[in-house]
Amino acid sequence: MTTTDKAARIEALRQRYLELKAAGDDLAPKALPPLTARDGAPLTSNLVRQREEIPGGWYWTARLARGERLRLVNTQATPGVAVFLWNAADTSERYNSADTMKLQWTAALPRGRVLFSDMGRVLASVVEDTVGAHDSVVGGSTPASNLRRYGDAALRNTQENMRLAASKFGLGKRDLAPVISFFSPVYVKEDGSFGWRDDVLAAGDFVELRAEMDLLVAISNCPHPFSPGAYAPQAIEAVIWQGPSPAGDDICRTATAEAVRGFENTDPLFAGR
Amino acid sequence: MTFICTPTENLDPAKAVHDFTIAATRPWSHVIKRGQIFRIVDVEGCQAVDTLFYRAGDFSERYSAQDTLLAQGSAYVTTGTRLLSNEGNVMLTVVADSCGRHDTSAGACSCEANTVRFGHHTRYMHACRENFVVEVTKWGMTKRDVVPNINFFMNVPIDPDGRLAIVDGISAPGAHVDMVAEMDVLAVISNCPQVNNPCNGFDPTPVRVLIWDGEAA
Numbered sequence: 095m096t097t098t099d100k101a102a103r104i105e106a107l108r109q110r111y112l113e114l115k116a117a118g119d120d121l122a123p124k125a126l127p128p129l130t131a132r133d134g135a136p137l138t139s140n141l142v143r144q145r146e147e148i149p150g151g152w153y154w155t156a157r158l159a160r161g162e163r164l165r166l167v168n169t170q171a172t173p174g175v176a177v178f179l180w181n182a183a184d185t186s187e188r189y190n191s192a193d194t195m196k197l198q199w200t201a202a203l204p205r206g207r208v209l210f211s212d213m214g215r216v217l218a219s220v221v222e223d224t225v226g227a228h229d230s231v232v233g234g235s236t237p238a239s240n241l242r243r244y245g246d247a248a249l250r251n252t253q254e255n256m257r258l259a260a261s262k263f264g265l266g267k268r269d270l271a272p273v274i275s276f277f278s279p280v281y282v283k284e285d286g287s288f289g290w291r292d293d294v295l296a297a298g299d300f301v302e303l304r305a306e307m308d309l310l311v312a313i314s315n316c317p318h319p320f321s322p323g324a325y326a327p328q329a330i331e332a333v334i335w336q337g338p339s340p341a342g343d344d345i346c347r348t349a350t351a352e353a354v355r356g357f358e359n360t361d362p363l364f365a366g367r
Numbered sequence: 368m369t370f371i372c373t374p375t376e377n378l379d380p381a382k383a384v385h386d387f388t389i390a391a392t393r394p395w396s397h398v399i400k401r402g403q404i405f406r407i408v409d410v411e412g413c414q415a416v417d418t419l420f421y422r423a424g425d426f427s428e429r430y431s432a433q434d435t436l437l438a439q440g441s442a443y444v445t446t447g448t449r450l451l452s453n454e455g456n457v458m459l460t461v462v463a464d465s466c467g468r469h470d471t472s473a474g475a476c477s478c479e480a481n482t483v484r485f486g487h488h489t490r491y492m493h494a495c496r497e498n499f500v501v502e503v504t505k506w507g508m509t510k511r512d513v514v515p516n517i518n519f520f521m522n523v524p525i526d527p528d529g530r531l532a533i534v535d536g537i538s539a540p541g542a543h544v545d546m547v548a549e550m551d552v553l554a555v556i557s558n559c560p561q562v563n564n565p566c567n568g569f570d571p572t573p574v575r576v577l578i579w580d581g582e583a584a
Contacts, residue, residue: 271514
């Protein structure tokens with residue numbers, strides 16, 4: 095390849111990247127739905143399959159069938175609920191924090207965004223969300239973070255909770271990777287340090303995930319390591335229910351070009367069902 | 368935006384116990400002993416170096432991006448950053464850095480992720496996670512051992528609203544980062560084959576890796 099050809103090829107690639115970046119940065123957020131109102135999206139109770147209270151500091155596991163929804167209700171405004179997801183049919187496919195952020199050009203994952211696996215497929219869609227402040231960068235607490243923060247490494251923490259949850263599926267430490275922490279208003283300051291937005295969380299907040307494939311779900315109900323205040327995790331409520339099937343114009347499936355392509359990779363797995 | 372750069376250490380390449388140039392787009396792996404100094408040189412500049420670390424002797428302990436960011440309280444990697452494992456142990460410490468900015472949030476490209484990001488026509492292109500899988504299988508590991516990694520010399524600013532994108536690298540030709548191993552680690556590199564984003568200026572180039580025994584410093 096001549097120098098001129100190479101320069102032209104690089105320039106063409108750069109132009110394509112800048113177009114994709116502009117679409118992801120500028121166009122996609124405008125297409126996202128607004129946050130769910132705190133008194134919005136009531137559950138249709140006769141379609142509830144399971145309803146659990148997860149005590150503060152504890153973990154929980156669930157299996158979701160494609161199409162089922164998991165609503166996490168932050169009844170007492172606890173600061174942080176960590177979640178990890180696996181494809182139930184092949185647990186080597188699992189939540190990938192880096193892809194979820196990079197593919198959607200954002201670390202902010204409010205209502206309308208989707209959670210990607212490491213295989214370019216969509217594990218779950220964020221179909222309801224009253225908060226819009228979730229953290230996929232820093233994740234959950236560890237014995238070390240509890241020691242630093244509260245002076246006690248023995249307090250319940252997300253690292254160990256996730257290992258316990260994974261073990262209940264026959265999985266182990268190697269099957270875990272960075273998690274997503276819902277109800278965790280973390281942001282990155284100009285100097286690279288992390289901040290925590292105050293007054294974002296309220297009792298009764300909820301997030302609802304729609305399973306886009308059959309999933310194994312692990313949940314750790316521990317405070318985010320950057321949350322202010324004492325260690326005082328409160329119970330949350332987890333509800334599995336059968337919501338409506340996504341329509342052709344479903345917002346999570348269509349809001350961004352990346353989500354469209356993610357579902358083009360996902361849906362063929364279930365074409366016969 | 369502050370970039371923390373530290374001066375080049377006076378280490379003689381002729382005295383390195385390992386000195387290897389990883390060709391553009393290719394993988395590499397090697398065990399680094401506790402106390403040894405590990406240097407990655409961005410030979411031609413603006414080349415992302417996707418890197419994973421595993422504890423030698425127990426590969427279930429491995430680099431953890433979230434533990435690293437949590438412990439240091441900053442979204443980027445530079446001089447002084449302790450690279451932590453999923454057990455919260457320090458694997459390596461960054462002791463010198465003439466670039467000043469490395470990413471550990473955006474992970475590595477894969478064939479599958481590229482279809483989502485850049486279009487289905489990019490599926491059959493070299494990708495870092497293919498390199499990682501090929502390399503870790505030599506050590507008895509599989510895809511499930513490949514986790515979000517660290518990207519030396521890759522610039523991925525995250526703004527307060529969460530916006531995140533790979534932008535042009537800031538590493539000049541010859542830029543390097545030095546780490547001291549705090550335990551015996553297996554280092555695995557994919558010398559980023561990505562040509563779809565500016566992490567390597569759309570033109571992958573070689574990098575050089577050197578390892579010195581501790582007393583050389």
